[in-house]
Amino acid sequence: MLPASRHPRIDTYENRRIAGYAGQRKTILVVDDEPANRALIIDHLTPLGFNVLEAHSAEFALQITRDFTIDLYLLDVFMPVTDGWKLADELRRRYPDTPIFMVSGNTYEERHDSHCPIPHNAYLIKPIQLDSLLAKIGNALRLKWLHQDRITPQQVSTMVATGDNIPSNEDVKDLVAMARIGYLTGILEKLGSLEVSGIDSGFLHELKTKADLCDFEGLIQQVQAINNGTR
Template identity: 30%
Template sequence: MSDTSILVIEDEEKIARVLELELGYEGYTVSKAHSGYDALELYRSQTWDLILLDIMLPEMSGIELLRRIRKNDTHTPILLLTAKGSTEDKVTGLDLGANDYITKPFEIEELLARIRAALRQVQTNQVEAEDEWLSFENLKLNQTTREVYRGERFIELTPREFDLLVYFLNHKRQVLTRDQILDQVWGFDYVGDTNVVDVYVRYLRKKIDAEQDHDLIHTVRGVGYVLKDAYETKK
């Protein structure tokens, strides 16, 4: 358990110190931050297994800090420390992607139980995610975590680009017409020009085929597009 790192973000130094001692006693590695901006800097300095986040912080609120973290990190479990009766903050925090909350004052045993539950859930999600990979050549995509890699390079996609790539990977080596793509990715009730497919395929190509010695997404003139490898393209 000593490899499990927890970031405690709490402006009340006495509470932060108690949490540091109790969590350290349980075998966790703990770091502390007492303000929103310090917390953001510390968060960005390394990977954390779990974050304890107080909502009431100087400089930047816990809610705003949560919003910023969740823009690019949907995986790290975050437990909110909330004041008694702050229902709106709890709801907002959960809507923004917090995993759980605990109301001050709290019993340390309850907090430890919630931390263990959150860490177990992460392990469960990781096991489930292992079976959610789609791949082709050196391109791979995880449908659960929404991670995309070509080789070792991480690729950030918009939701529509991600859905488009999933469709290509589920129909690799098949020539797909613009109408097929439009129906499956945009939906049968989409009203608009099929040129939107060309636009998004172009976006996707720039990200998927950038810095590579060969392309994977190819145009079939007069028909549509196909995901296939370089050897198949040369034949």
């Protein structure tokens, strides 16, 4: 694996969340043959100020690199025709200084050719943990993160009292039911529909973060605070 950056790790605070970063906007290319996998990363990184491009294949990814300057690559290992490792080798040859992150469902790194130099900077396991991804991106790109206070259950109750746009009791029941059985896809689809309906973006971001981390108990506590605020 290429040498890791010595830039300090990002600060993490229990009551704060990353809201963006200082400096020039960075472009990240996500290469994965599964649209849902690409969408998940795009949904999390775009609100933080990243310009996220996507490609469904290695061949299309190489076309994109001709038209855009990419600051970091996120490559799925298992793709048809040309897999992520072969793409990583080619990208490393063309762009030797650009960070490359490999993404796989395997808990161990399985190279297509163990005799080739390792081309990547990081290896991420699916499902990707957002906090870990951001920490690695921050280190690789030497970012200075900007933070905002997290929304607490107590603040949710206040939002209810002041009439802010929050999910209905029926939506709360749906989210709680899906969280109790760990139905991640259903939760993300529900949050997507709530976003379209104009629900408070900060509140939804908190729920999406908890869902991405598979923190279903935390998600339940957050949405149940809505009912507490209406009692």
